[in-house]
Amino acid sequence: MQVIQVADYEEMSTKTAAFFYCSTKGRPNLHLGLATGSTPIGFYEKLVERLQANLVDVSHLRTFNLDEYIGLHHDHPQSYHTFMRNLFYQPLGLSKHQTFIPDGTAEDIEQECERYEQQIQELGGLHIQLLGVGKNGHIGFNEPGTPFDSRTHCVELKSSTREANARFFESMEDVPTHAITMGIGTILEAEKIVLLASGEEKAEAIYQLVHGTYSEKWPITALQKHKDVTVYLDEDAGKLL
Numbered sequence: 001m002q003v004i005q006v007a008d009y010e011e012m013s014t015k016t017a018a019f020f021y022c023s024t025k026g027r028p029n030l031h032l033g034l035a036t037g038s039t040p041i042g043f044y045e046k047l048v049e050r051l052q053a054n055l056v057d058v059s060h061l062r063t064f065n066l067d068e069y070i071g072l073h074h075d076h077p078q079s080y081h082t083f084m085r086n087l088f089y090q091p092l093g094l095s096k097h098q099t100f101i102p103d104g105t106a107e108d109i110e111q112e113c114e115r116y117e118q119q120i121q122e123l124g125g126l127h128i129q130l131l132g133v134g135k136n137g138h139i140g141f142n143e144p145g146t147p148f149d150s151r152t153h154c155v156e157l158k159s160s161t162r163e164a165n166a167r168f169f170e171s172m173e174d175v176p177t178h179a180i181t182m183g184i185g186t187i188l189e190a191e192k193i194v195l196l197a198s199g200e201e202k203a204e205a206i207y208q209l210v211h212g213t214y215s216e217k218w219p220i221t222a223l224q225k226h227k228d229v230t231v232y233l234d235e236d237a238g239k240l241l
């Protein structure tokens, strides 16, 4: 695991965007696993800017998102569909045929989880997976206790996760209680994993990743056994290392 400590959010976003820019340019058929949350926003803005400025052909790129809330319509302002459309798909002109996200409005959620997992496998798997991390060490929406060999599944969100994400909704009651997420096993099959963490509230999870015991109590520690992980941290997220 390579840990790259940078000064602040700006530098973390720039360095990560530079890495993804080179990867996309060098491999037109790249399959990107993508993440949402506030942490990667600066990264998406910078990556889009560079790809556009250099007229990189993204028509063969494919993207697969980690997760989606159950019950939010694709056009809901806080759905991950909307997040991705606004920050990445629309600015780059990516089509529906190259962008994949689990459907949290599916009638049969179990079937949707299976379908999404199969789709990832059938299209050839993930090359680079971007991750953020929750305060409790969750990756995607894989909460503490999730088996490390799990595949795409439905989860009930911990109240701490709902509280952390409540800032995006009008009230706590509006925060969905369930989500679909790629499993930890699905994530670990990516050829390369890039994790971003910014801010003091992520410091404990980062400490667990670097120095903690490999344990399902901290989902992030699953990455300890992956052969190619790069972590970009700002000073606050790295303060316990």
Ligand SMILES: N[C@@H]1[C@@H](O)[C@H](O)[C@@H](COP(=O)(O)O)O[C@@H]1O
Binding pocket: 035, 036, 037, 038, 039, 040, 066, 067, 131, 132, 133, 134, 135, 138, 139, 140, 141, 161, 165
């Ligand atoms: N499902 C997402 C995760 O993928 C993300 O890593 C986490 C942290 O979000 P933030 O970057 O806003 O702290 O939030 C959500 O739970």
